[in-house]
Amino acid sequence: MAKHETPLLDELEKGPWPSFVSDIKREAASRAKNEKNVEFQIPAEVCEDLLGVVELSYHEGETHWKHGGIVGVFGYGGGVIGRYCDQPQQFPGVAHFHTMRVNQPSGLYYSTDFLRQLCDLWEFRGSGMTNMHGSTGDIVLLGTTTPQLEEVFHELTHKFETDLGGSGSNLRTPSCCLGMSRCEFACYDTQAICHEFTNVYQDFLHRPAFPYKFKFKFDGCPNCCVASIARSDLSFIGLWRDNIRIDQEAVKAYIGGEIPPNGGAHADRDWGKFDIQKEIIDLCPTKCMWMEGDTLKINDKECNHCMHCINAMPRALRIGEDRGCALLLGAKAPILDGAQMGTLIVPFIKVEPPYDPIHELIEKIFDFWMEEGKNRERVGETMKRFGLAKYLEIMDLKPDPRMIKEPRANPYIFWKEEEVPGGWDRKIEDYRSRHQM
Amino acid sequence: MDEAAARQAIIDGMQAKKGKSKFYFKDLNSMIPEMKTLQVKKLLGQMVNDQILEYWSSGSTTFYGLKGAGKQHSGEGEE
Ligand code: SF4
Numbered sequence: 001m002a003k004h005e006t007p008l009l010d011e012l013e014k015g016p017w018p019s020f021v022s023d024i025k026r027e028a029a030s031r032a033k034n035e036k037n038v039e040f041q042i043p044a045e046v047c048e049d050l051l052g053v054v055e056l057s058y059h060e061g062e063t064h065w066k067h068g069g070i071v072g073v074f075g076y077g078g079g080v081i082g083r084y085c086d087q088p089q090q091f092p093g094v095a096h097f098h099t100m101r102v103n104q105p106s107g108l109y110y111s112t113d114f115l116r117q118l119c120d121l122w123e124f125r126g127s128g129m130t131n132m133h134g135s136t137g138d139i140v141l142l143g144t145t146t147p148q149l150e151e152v153f154h155e156l157t158h159k160f161e162t163d164l165g166g167s168g169s170n171l172r173t174p175s176c177c178l179g180m181s182r183c184e185f186a187c188y189d190t191q192a193i194c195h196e197f198t199n200v201y202q203d204f205l206h207r208p209a210f211p212y213k214f215k216f217k218f219d220g221c222p223n224c225c226v227a228s229i230a231r232s233d234l235s236f237i238g239l240w241r242d243n244i245r246i247d248q249e250a251v252k253a254y255i256g257g258e259i260p261p262n263g264g265a266h267a268d269r270d271w272g273k274f275d276i277q278k279e280i281i282d283l284c285p286t287k288c289m290w291m292e293g294d295t296l297k298i299n300d301k302e303c304n305h306c307m308h309c310i311n312a313m314p315r316a317l318r319i320g321e322d323r324g325c326a327l328l329l330g331a332k333a334p335i336l337d338g339a340q341m342g343t344l345i346v347p348f349i350k351v352e353p354p355y356d357p358i359h360e361l362i363e364k365i366f367d368f369w370m371e372e373g374k375n376r377e378r379v380g381e382t383m384k385r386f387g388l389a390k391y392l393e394i395m396d397l398k399p400d401p402r403m404i405k406e407p408r409a410n411p412y413i414f415w416k417e418e419e420v421p422g423g424w425d426r427k428i429e430d431y432r433s434r435h436q437m
Numbered sequence: 438m439d440e441a442a443a444r445q446a447i448i449d450g451m452q453a454k455k456g457k458s459k460f461y462f463k464d465l466n467s468m469i470p471e472m473k474t475l476q477v478k479k480l481l482g483q484m485v486n487d488q489i490l491e492y493w494s495s496g497s498t499t500f501y502g503l504k505g506a507g508k509q510h511s512g513e514g515e516e
Pocket residue numbers: 177178179183184185186187219220221222223224225226
């Protein structure tokens with residue numbers, strides 16, 4: 001019989017969806033049986049007690065977790081999130097229930113062997129419960145006691161050749177889409193830069209010196225599979241600055257129904273014959289596509305890289321060849337201010353090792369924010385406080401109409417006297433010689 | 438300012454704030470304005486390694502404290 005009655009949690013097992021309650025119960029049963037004779041280093045009933053304390057909280061509408069603390073591994077200011085239960089007598093299995101964040105591999109590629117060993121380690125030294133993956137991207141190991149932290153850390157760094165991820169006022173674990181390893185839309189090698197930046201900015205990951213968290217995310221194209229535009233302080237979104245490559249024969253094949261649109265997705269329903277006008281051209285947000293006879297035309301100057309046409313007709317339309325990325329700054333969830341999407345600060349930059357121009361910009365972003373950012377202020381909030389024009393000036397970036405939605409309606413740049421030939425003082429006579437009263 | 442003096446300035450600065458045991462990086466940074474931010478970061482890291490300071494993290498924010506001072510764990514904002 002279960003250690004604690006959990007009628008409220010049991011409700012969450014009903015319905016068609018996967019249930020975390022069922023998952024925890026399964027792990028609880030497996031620990032109780034212990035078929036592999038694991039010498040559990042934390043209480044065997046950790047999962048049972050977790051269910052118990054969550055049930056109690058649901059019942060009372062109050063949490064019984066205390067979070068935060070000095071726990072961590074020696075010398076690191078991140079990667080471990082301390083958590084304690086405020087009813088340790090009733091739920092001794094979760095008296096300590098710390099989370100460890102582990103740096104995930106770029107693109108989330110694992111061997112089954114790695115995963116099996118990681119799970120074995122966590123059954124031995126932790127609760128056996130994981131979260132693959134946390135919203136920052138890390139492998140999240142849920143629930144262990146303080147004495148196990150160094151032991152797990154040693155195993156991770158020596159046997160698994162990985163490291164703890166970021167937490168607190170640190171750089172958070174950089175994350176990327178799987179990019180060029182599988183995806184033809186990738187405009188740069190997201191995995192390469194993610195891995196490189198994880199190494200280069202290692203010290204910022206482990207030793208806190210920022211006003212608050214800072215995230216890098218790398219998306220290979222504007223489809224934004226890791227949602228960098230909404231969820232990272234500095235978002236790298238792949239794009240091209242030449243033309244979309246068109247294979248007119250393949251365009252005809254899509255029109256003729258020989259190639260299913262969207263790579264055959266949505267095939268569970270009959271949507272009727274593919275209509276290029278209705279489904280592609282009319283949906284182009286900048287209205288820069290048209291047919292001339294049976295030839296598809298694109299005015300690439302107007303294309304805003306929304307990816308719609310390429311997603312729908314991947315065999316006919318391909319990303320351009322002059323590739324790089326755009327950089328957007330300041331996306332965040334609501335903390336001080338409300339939620340914010342990233343603001344374009346660099347419309348296009350090449351993404352090539354050793355990434356020097358990008359490092360130079362990051363250095364400026366970090367320096368300024370560390371000096372001027374208020375405590376618990378994200379970099380996007382600092383930028384907002386100073387204003388975009390001022391921020392661009394400090395970062396040595398050139399204002400560009402693409403940074404805002406409507407340049408003519410939104411005069412965010414004011415000329416300075418030294419930028420105007422002749423300054424503010426004009427000879428009225430000279431002007432009058434060309435303009436009557 | 439040499440390193441020993443900087444270390445002492447940090448310790449003195451932290452002890453001078455009565456009733457406060459956890460400090461933001463910025464608070465400590467401003468105690469030694471002569472030093473560059475990245476140098477301060479390095480120094481604080483060394484002071485953690487030397488077990489003079491310790492990190493305190495809520496999960497979302499990290500603070501520095503003198504080792505052993507104040508509560509070791511509590512709810513966020515509840516010092
Ligand atoms: S973001 Fe773009 S490049 Fe990366 S996986 Fe998604 S579709 Fe492919």
